Every structure is written in structure tokens, then in C-alpha cells.
Amino acid sequence: MAFEPPSRLVRALGETAPDGDDWLARLPTAAQQAVDLRVLSVERVQVPGGRSSLVMLVRRADGTPAVLKLAPRRARPESERAALAHWGGAGAVQLLEPFTDVGVLLLERLHPDVSVRSLPEAKALLEAAGTLRRLWVEPPAGSDAVFETVASRTGRQAEAMAASALADAEVAPLVEAALAARAELLVAPPEARLLHGTFRQSKVLAADRVPWLAVGPDPVVGECAFDLARLVRDRVEDLIASSSGAAITRRRVKRLAESLDVDQERLRGWTLFRAVESGVRALRVGRVRDAELLLEFAGWL
Numbered sequence: 001m002a003f004e005p006p007s008r009l010v011r012a013l014g015e016t017a018p019d020g021d022d023w024l025a026r027l028p029t030a031a032q033q034a035v036d037l038r039v040l041s042v043e044r045v046q047v048p049g050g051r052s053s054l055v056m057l058v059r060r061a062d063g064t065p066a067v068l069k070l071a072p073r074r075a076r077p078e079s080e081r082a083a084l085a086h087w088g089g090a091g092a093v094q095l096l097e098p099f100t101d102v103g104v105l106l107l108e109r110l111h112p113d114v115s116v117r118s119l120p121e122a123k124a125l126l127e128a129a130g131t132l133r134r135l136w137v138e139p140p141a142g143s144d145a146v147f148e149t150v151a152s153r154t155g156r157q158a159e160a161m162a163a164s165a166l167a168d169a170e171v172a173p174l175v176e177a178a179l180a181a182r183a184e185l186l187v188a189p190p191e192a193r194l195l196h197g198t199f200r201q202s203k204v205l206a207a208d209r210v211p212w213l214a215v216g217p218d219p220v221v222g223e224c225a226f227d228l229a230r231l232v233r234d235r236v237e238d239l240i241a242s243s244s245g246a247a248i249t250r251r252r253v254k255r256l257a258e259s260l261d262v263d264q265e266r267l268r269g270w271t272l273f274r275a276v277e278s279g280v281r282a283l284r285v286g287r288v289r290d291a292e293l294l295l296e297f298a299g300w301l
Helices: 007-016 023-038 077-087 121-135 150-167 172-185 224-232 236-241 245-259 264-284 288-299
Strands: 041-045 054-059 065-070 104-108 111-115 193-195 204-206 212-214 220-222
Touching: 007 023, 023 054, 023 065, 023 104, 077 104, 077 193, 121 204, 121 212, 121 224, 121 245, 150 172, 150 220, 150 264, 172 264, 172 288, 193 224, 220 224, 224 245, 224 264, 236 245, 236 288, 245 264, 264 288
Parallel strands: none
Antiparallel strands: 041 054, 054 065, 065 104, 111 204, 193 220, 204 212
16 A cells, blocks of 8 residues: 555645655655554555644554554654653543554544534533643653653744744734743743643544543643643634634633633733744745734734
8 A cells, every 4th residue: 555645744744844854755665664563454544634744544453443653753753652651541542552663653543533623612612621631640750851841842932933023024013922921921830731732622533432532742841821722722713704703712711711720811821922923833834824814813812
């Protein structure tokens, strides 16, 4: 079987690939080797799939359904492996093997085409928030060597945002506000937890052993409000299209903060920072429409 990466993956990795990176070119061979090593039969490549990894629906030698995931080093797959191992299936998809083949994960099969986004908005937010709460646990011992902190990850992002603000006067006021919010939030953060890192409704899939489980973490250690911030802007296209989008957003911040015992102002601050960072990054790679939506959303905060 030919393991051709979906166009979505090719496009997304092309936006971020460093010079000389040949991971996509090597992917078909790497995928075949991973399948052969584990004696798997491949049903299909998941399409459109994710933006940072190849995901294949497979069966193990005993017929058990599973998922084989291959990701480049810059997507931090070993950090994902460590987080999934620490969660042990509580709130997140389970690892199915002890192999430490770099960049390759064999995972429990969920229902890849059914996420909480299929639910009405209020119910989707409720189920997503409940899943997220289960992931917020103490980091494992020695986690400093395995996981980034919120401070370090957002520090890199802040540098890129500041450079973009110098080059584009239109985004400068929002960038300045986002950077100021980050600086204030880092002064005295609450107790750190292991976070999903890139949590949103589409990262919560239907499962058999429990109704919903999280997938695709880019784990980070820090305060819970950082993790919840990405969920605030879910279905941003619908928010922007609504005449009351700004009011809905403010109510969503309040409701999510209260339901998960997170400080409302800290959630608002991280939501602002993360929306502006995503918007500026979208501008940098030419996704103008995405950038416009995100920056308009950020302006409501």
C-alpha cells in the first residue's frame, strides 16, 4: 500500500518546514517500516487527517483495531508519548505498545470521524470541558526534561509576534496588548499542571470505553487557564458571523472559567494572547482569511 500523506498535512508542514527537512519525502518508507515492524494490516490513511502527523487506521495481528501515527521531530511526538503514558488512558487515548520508535505511536482506536463538534454548541463545550478537566494532573517527576513550560513556549511565540508587529503597523496594537497580558500572567501563575497544549473540540473523539477521549496533545506544563483559552475560540467562524459574537465570547469566557474553577481574567488574558499569536502566525504564512478571523476575535477581548 502506498502511504501518501494527505494534502492538508503536506500544506501545513510546508508552512513550517526548516530548510533541508526531508521528513515528508521519507514518510512512505518510514510508514511501511513501522507497519512491518508491528505486523499491522492497514485499512486506510485518515483523510483529511491532522496538520502535523500521518494517521493510519490499522489492525494488529490479533485483529484488534488501532491507530498508527507518525510525526516529525518538530511536532514533539516523544513529548506526546510521555504525556499519554502519564495519563494512562484517563481522559486521553491510550498507548498500546512499549516501543519507543522515535516519531511513531501505536494508539487505541477511537471513532476518528466523530468529535464533540458534532454536538450542539452548548453540549459540545460541556463535554469538551469535562474531558479537559481529567487531563489536568500533576506533571510526572523529572518533567522539566520532557515537557516545555508555558513560559518557554509562549516566550518563543512572543519573540515572533514582536517581530511581526514591527513589520506590520496594523497588527501592532493587538500584539502589544497580547504581549502585555502575557507578561502580567507570568508574574505569579497558579499551580502548574500537565496540559494538553492544543486542546479544542476537534481534539475530543468518541470512544468505546468512555464517551469521549482527547487526542493529539502537544503537552506543556503550566496553568490551566492556558489550556482552556484555545477552547474559548472554538467555532470562531460562527462567532464572527454572529451579530452578537462579542457578547457570546464574553459569556463563554465567564461560563468556562466558572465551570472549571479558573480565574476569569487569567482566562481572558491567555485567550487574547493565543488568538493574537495564531492570527499573526497565519498572516506570516499567507493564510489571510484565518488571520482576519482570529484578529477580529481577539479585538473583542
